[in-house]
Amino acid sequence: MTPHSSRPLVTTDWLASALGQKKLCVLDGSWHMPAAKRDAVAEFEAQHIKAAQFFHNDEISDLTSDLPHMIPTATQFAKQVSALGVRDDSHVVVYDTSGIFSAARVRWLLRYFGLQNVSVLDGGLKKWLAEGRAVFNQPETPYAGTLSARANTAMMRTAPQVLSASKDASAQILDARNPERFEGKAAEPRAGLRSGAIPNSKNVFFKTVLNEDGTLKSTADLKHVFADQGVDLKRPIITSCGSGVTAAVLLLALETLGHNDTALYDGSWSEWGGLKDYPIMQD
Structure with a gap:
């Protein structure tokens, strides 16, 4: 059973007003089918929401599996995701370039490992850009913290x-x-x-x-x-x-x-x- 979350979605207005808050962690969870021949990492580096970190769906996964982006171990997940600045007390907002696509998978995975305060940006970067909101192309170093990952099978x-x-x-x-x-x-x-x-x-x-x-x-x-x-x-x-x-x-x-x-x-x-x-x- 999926645990209840108080805020599964946030609006672009909400995120714009919340940027800079100490517990807010923004992740770009964009992923594309191989046939699309798009480089999600390069697109993130070219433009992203302020302070966002890139969540690599294919790397934060079970690399021993022949299947794509399967659930990793809790230890691997905690190490990789805490390096993105995600902590036990974070409010994580995930977006993608498509609207709502792979961001939903990232949110589900974060909640699978015990994070409750995780939201998807409704409309994603697509809506953010359509509204003329600011994007950045400079990398930012996240604040590392403690992340306790426990799988909810x-x-x-x-x-x-x-x-x-x-x-x-x-x-x-x-x-x-x-x-x-x-x-x-x-x-x-x-x-x-x-x-x-x-x-x-x-x-x-x-x-x-x-x-x-x-x-x-x-x-x-x-x-x-x-x-x-x-x-x-x-x-x-x-x-x-x-x-x-x-x-x-x-x-x-x-x-x-x-x-x-x-x-x-x-x-x-x-x-x-x-x-x-x-x-x-x-x-």
Whole structure:
């Protein structure tokens, strides 16, 4: 189950007024699919919100795994993230260049390791720039501090656990990939993976919970999005996607609706699609 947080989102106005506060820690959690051929680090160095540090999704991960950006150990996480200035008492605000995309994954990971006061910047750097707000290209050295990382494994599901839920309907499984991939009509962007979806899962494409400007939709609109896909907001939910990134966008949307009986399938389709003995469904 995902723990409750008092402020899952903050606005650009809120962040602009809070910059400089002692406990505030701003992270750029931008990540892009390899096919996009974008360098998130270079983009961060060229322009970022004042005092922001770069959270490298592919480096702050289990480097022993063949799967992309899987959860690291608590020791590794604490060492790498405390070096970014994140402390036990920090209010962390995470943004990305897309609006709400990989920032949601970073927030989920921070909370998985025990940080409660973590927010996503609604609309991200995209909205920040559209409003003409200041960005910087000079590096800043963060203040190191104490970070006590303790994994909350109840927030995550493994492939065998998802398989069990698929069979016994103990939880609804929501897939955040686009409909073409979910239905098995489009090839997966990662080589060697089967096409299709987890049996008995429902497709809630992550972009359907977002507005055109990259901000999260209103609670009324979000309720309609989930209802249209047959999601029961009173029952447990496991979210999945291609590699555990946009699954976190759905969790963010669900949390704003007060639904915290949720978990994320960390391996997602990068794992399931490669497990030859695991079932798939295709439309």
